[in-house]
Amino acid sequence: MRDELYAKWIEAMKGVKFPVSSVDEVYAGLPKGAQSNISVGGIVVCNTGDLFSRFIKPTDFPIESAHALATMILDRAGL
Template sequence: MTVRTELFKQITGALANAKFPIKTPEELLNAFPDGANTTCKAEGVKMTAGEACKLLKPGDFPFKTAGQVANTILERAGL
């Protein structure tokens, strides 16, 4: 499994109970189980939700699915 695939699974899993659409960065952080401290890691890559949200832009919102969130974060992180 690639790093991207593993992180995608972890991000979407963390957002499994989130209510979409998510319209703001604050809503997104609150949707993660441990808020900004929610951590995903794979093969030496570690990212918190707080760090990931810094990669997002106002135009990225609203998010309609967890997969959309994960893909946007991973693309911006260069993964």
């Protein structure tokens, strides 16, 4: 599941201009901002706003790439 979620996150963040210095900069590049969802097998498994509020801290910024952000979220979520 980690690989599939990772790939979906990378795809979803292709509109984000990295490096980013806040979650708002990430939201600005996502199609639905904080309301964006990631689905696996047609089932919504996570909401961007919920994930960021749980796993991303202001001290994590700047974040240099989509790869770094996706890895950080998945590691902290225990996936």
